[in-house]
Amino acid sequence: MEALLFIVGVLTVFITISIVLTLGDQALLFFNDPAVTLAEFFGTTQWQPQAGQFGIWALVSATLTTSVVALLVAVPLGLAAALYLSEYASPRVRDILKPLLEVLAGIPTVVYGYFALLFVTPILRTLLGADRVGVYNMLSAGLVMGIMILPLISSMSEDALSAVPRSLREAAYAMGATRLEASVQVVLPAALSGVGAAVILGVSRAVGETMIVAIASGAGPNFSFNPLEAAETMTGHIARISGGDLPYGTLDYSSLFAIALMLFLVTLVLNLISQWFVAKFREQYE
């Protein structure tokens, strides 16, 4: 029995290995193709597989733009919500508000995509002018992505804030600190590595998010950092291209694996850093 359970336990490691191998295998095919060079892949800004142009920056720019917008929404609001829940709210208020945040976290991303395209985008177009904001734009996708990531950041930060020992707060109050001073100058710095872990995980989530950007941010690579423009992210590109019946073994097909490999590596590094932060935080207080 133990042997069987051991195999099952190690299976997860094999999943990671097979992710790396399958993505790497196809990506290698892609990079070995005479039409592609590493310098072109990482150094140019046009992505047009039909014309043989593979410059990843055309897709990375959109991923960066939507992620930055999302984090500008999610980090301050998520942190503020966490501070309120952990430092201010009475247990009764917390019991009502926390489940609501959990509901927000549990809504499928495709629903957020609908919300972005049919609620947020029309509002943006009315506010900023329909001539400046397209039907598809990165701003709307980024904003809604921020709402989606907010609960993740607030719940992880709240865990970190609540784990800070009471004695620190009491010491601050004894010195005459107001509640704000105690939370921002004493509790928050003490929980910083936990909050950092939450933010980094938020970044990783934003980079890997697919459905919101596939629906709301536009179809077609566009090297632009202007959030009012339409542009396709790395994830959005994979989803759109593989949605059709893509013939196997073509350069198009293997290029998707190269993009996916990049996504995997970026999120892997971010997740590892986040876990390292959490471990450091645990060492301090638990």
Place this chain on the structure above:
Amino acid sequence: MNNFSYPEKDALNRFIAARYRTAWLWQIVFLFALLFAVVSLSALILNVADGAFGYVAYEYKKDPAMISPRPLEELTVPELLAALKANLSAGAFAKLDNESPLAGRSRAELLGLVEERILLVKTLETYPLFRSLFQREQIAAEVKEKFPAARLEFRAWLNAAFITSPQSSRAEFAGVRTAILGSLWLVSIAILFALPVGVGAAIYLQEYSNRKSLLNRIIQTNINNLAGVPSIVYGMLGLAIFVRAWEVFTSGALFGVTDSNGRTILSAGLTMGILVLPLMIINAQEAIKAVPDSIRQAAFGVGATRWQTIWHHVLPGALPGILTGSILAVSRAIGETAPLIIVGASTFITFDPQSPFTKFTALPIQIYQWTSRAQGEFHAIAAAAILVLLIMLLSLNATAILLRNRFQKRM
């Protein structure tokens, strides 16, 4: 130190008052951040409801008077059947009857067929719920001006026919029956894979392996990482391995199924299973961890083997936690869209999935497809499908909470 000198007397009081004012202001700012989240959630739900109900302006290409002088709504089942028989070609009628006997269908379904096939109904314009409620006259006037021949009717796009009808290329008659069945198939396969494997891995990590060992730490870190891998990457894994490399198995060719390729329910289900596996393991580990050590020691004390201890004492105690974890995994799997797009969910499937080796569609895929269409009526059915999905998720989570509360009391 710096040159800060502490204020005195009145200045001190003002200083303290100012500090407390700042503190109070920021408290309100923090509260607003939370309220923002609550408002977003309400806006999202209201927006979906707004889309799923409302007035719809439509017209018949053919005059309904050709069927009967009385209004369509008053016609009985035999009258509708007779109308279908009289106006459809014999072949078309037989085909409909073959799909499911016409005599056995409901009145609503027959009425839908009459409208679709004979009267050639066409949706002209859809109106959201809140406008329909508060600007009824304005909508009526607008319709009268733009489409003089049109009829105006309040329509709940989420209705019984929507749930029980298969897919259709016409939004008015499309339903989510095939999508719901596809989603259920998918989730069942995913759980059949992830539950035993996940619980097994959790048992190994918690009960057998040395927690300080390098291997254990590697596996643990790896599981945490897998939980953070973007779902679209799992889709690519599924495409390369299940759809392509294992095509003989996942297309059913090994079992004598010949009419499909690797883009089947089985491939998608296994992909989903791998996707929820880390979540499953982490939850099962928590549940096993929560079983007190005294129970294990008591079992060992009366001479039980390790496996007997686990099977008879640890697992029953951890069961509610494991069940809750599985339900959470199911709700994750039911809403995932990106991996399904990658492994090739078909969007237009009018037949119920019969085996794991058939092509399929799923609820989130339908929502994605319909949202991406330009016409208002497709957005309306996307909203209706979202409501179906949210209701399914809500009932799953309610079950999880009930389970947790019930077992918590007993323990």
